[in-house]
Amino acid sequence: MATEKVEKILELVEQLNLMELKELIDAYKEKFGVEAVVAAPVGAAAAAAAPQEEAKEEKATFTVVLQGIGEKKVPVIKVIRQIRPDLGLKEAKEFVEGAAKEPKEVKTDVPKEEAEKMKKMLEEAGATVVLK
Numbered sequence: 622m623a624t625e626k627v628e629k630i631l632e633l634v635e636q637l638n639l640m641e642l643k644e645l646i647d648a649y650k651e652k653f654g655v656e657a658v659v660a661a662p663v664g665a666a667a668a669a670a671a672p673q674e675e676a677k678e679e680k681a682t683f684t685v686v687l688q689g690i691g692e693k694k695v696p697v698i699k700v701i702r703q704i705r706p707d708l709g710l711k712e713a714k715e716f717v718e719g720a721a722k723e724p725k726e727v728k729t730d731v732p733k734e735e736a737e738k739m740k741k742m743l744e745e746a747g748a749t750v751v752l753k
Contacts, residue, residue, distance in 0.1 A: 683736040691747030
């Protein structure tokens with residue numbers, strides 16, 4: 622039979638979702654420098670069987686999509702030429718003008734950090750950008 626304090630702790634642990642339970646285990650390991658062996662609460666087994674949006678893995682690569690060019694297209698063209706050196710001035714201009722009409726993929730399969738950097742550069746030039 623567990624003490625009243627332990628029962629209260631167990632009740633709180635029982636209310637945690639899987640992500641919170643993992644966070645608790647990690648914090649326990651770090652604070653006490655031990656490996657914790659934790660039996661999942663009864664409710665956790667059912668939750669583990671159900672699809673968890675929280676447990677989705679973070680995407681590794683992204684597609685940078687130019688959705689709009691803002692008021693001035695020249696700064697956006699300059700950034701596109703930096704990002705896509707394969708495009709000449711004429712092609713970059715046509716690319717940007719096309720994005721004013723419909724979204725254009727600037728680059729695909731880009732690592733997260735690089736994609737965020739591209740997005741920031743384009744937004745600073747006045748463009749509207751999303752990462753997919």
